[in-house]
Amino acid sequence: MNSSPAPGRPKAAVVLATAAVLMAGGCSSSSPSPSSSGPSRPQDAAVVMPEVSSVPRLITAADRELPIAPYLLSDKQSDELTAAQAELTEQCMARFGFRYTSPAPAAVFRPRTPTQFRYGVTDPEAAAVDGFAPPGSRTAPTAVEPAALSAETTLVLTGTNDPHVKPGSTAAGGQVHKGRKIPVGGCVGEARTRLLSEGPEAGGDAQLPNDINIDSFESSRKHPLVRAVFAKWSQCMEARGLSYPDPLAAGGDSAWRTGTASAKEKAAARADADCKTRNNVVGVWYAVDSALQRQAIARNSAALAEIKKSIRARVKLATAVLAG
Template sequence: MTPFRAADHSKAVLVLGTAAVLLAGACSPSSPSSSRPSDTKNATVVMPVVSAVPRLVTAADRSLPISPYLLSGKQSDQLAAAEAELTERCMTRFGFRYKSPVPTAVFRPRTPTQFRYGVTDAAQAAVNGFAPAGSRTVPTTAKPPSLPATTTLVLTGTNDPHVKPGSTAASGRLYHGRKIPAGGCVGEARTRLLSAGPEAGGDAELSNDINVDSFESSREHPLVRAVFAKWSQCMRARGFSYSDPLAATSDSAWRTKTASAKERAAAVADAECKKRNNVVGVWYAVDAALQRQAMAKNRAALVEIRKAIAARVERAAAVLGE
């Protein structure tokens, strides 16, 4: 058994051009602060009135209202590095020479909104199609060697395949008469970083729900549906029949190692039709309005989430000597 590691922001790889919903951004695991009830679940979405719509070709340099309540890529990397450091220190205490696996380098957009609404740069689309440079190749890494049972026990708190390694359910075990921390050394590290719990400290569930749900709901807003219709008409004039940009992005024909000439042409048409009809401006405005609406119902919980992020990052910085 190898240790369970929660996906970190290096965690949420955007597989562009296949599962289109992933363009919404990171759907990362929840943190301890996510235990608060979310008003975004199982509720009928009331579409907000959107009076101001910016003219945008790209939203790459625009942030969304929920952004301060989500871990940035830098913060996520910092927490992952601190967890690795604390885990190794703990293992040393128990007499093991253990080195945490090096995180696999994965594609990460420049900003969370760079590809949230699909491709927008026609020049880049002419080269890369719907999948930005570097996103089409899935990183391959050698499978880490299996660890001895005693190492796994101290590292994760369990050798039971029915118990999630690193979770607090993995507790009460001894090693040479010494009590192993709940969740093993991984669990101890996460507890010290205020990231303990079954999902091991990614984004708070509430923040993540708002981020993803606003994107999903935005597609049903009258303004977005109207601009999608204009976009679809523009695409048909260029020889492509899609109901909306996500249908174009997720066309199974694009699941190839390199972009075909047809994919590149379709991606260019997509970007140009978005620009002509201000698709990104409308979509972003609705997306942001939906987030503000959901956030207004969860103000107190979001304040706590932001405090939790600050506390976690502060502890990580102390561990790393920053």
């Protein structure tokens, strides 16, 4: 079993709003690829706080989809792209005479939906058992040391043996191996190109929707409605002997950075979830978060339409590869 660069995974992001101000949806790369590009957000752009006309009553947002979701890869789509890239990479390596097996993706914690823990813990009973960290999230995946590859194998796989050249990139490849020209980026690059997943993101989410997903979460905390409901939540927590300005401060308390949840953490997490329910924190936060995303989507509608089109094309290609 050998290793190769794998496609980027979606979000991860605000997946856990528990310890350390967890992110909004997703693990994405830093810049847009040719196949899924769009203008990134302006640096230091002022955010205009939107009006929020309707606020749902929510205990959890787990089954609510955010407006930006159609422009981000789902876990299923990401898994299909990863599997298709592995298949195409192995086929390419076989053409060059190598018996190569792509490594299995590392097992990582995944929430049931992107919004399950976006706003922190919401179930008092679960919090009383697991504290602020969702079940299974405290256990780090077992690191599997990749098997060493020969210089010849690495060259064909990634297009380079040069430590100064990014493996699988357009700067790699072009050499000849046993009469065959190595594709741009090696076999990994060829697989990405065939799946329209070439570029810095390597098959992950496009920069623009990923930015919107993260920015809306950050900006929502400054909205007057959210600040007001956080104040009520804080008063509720204060009545239980816990002093935090907002739920992220509670979930990110350094005292909870332990392998298992202490009794004190469990009590605090349960209080957090209960105070959220009593004051409809999740309903308000979700409504503002969504309004900010709709505002950003309207500003970037043309670019996002192209990104959605690109996702459909990429997934269609991956489905065809996996169907043989």
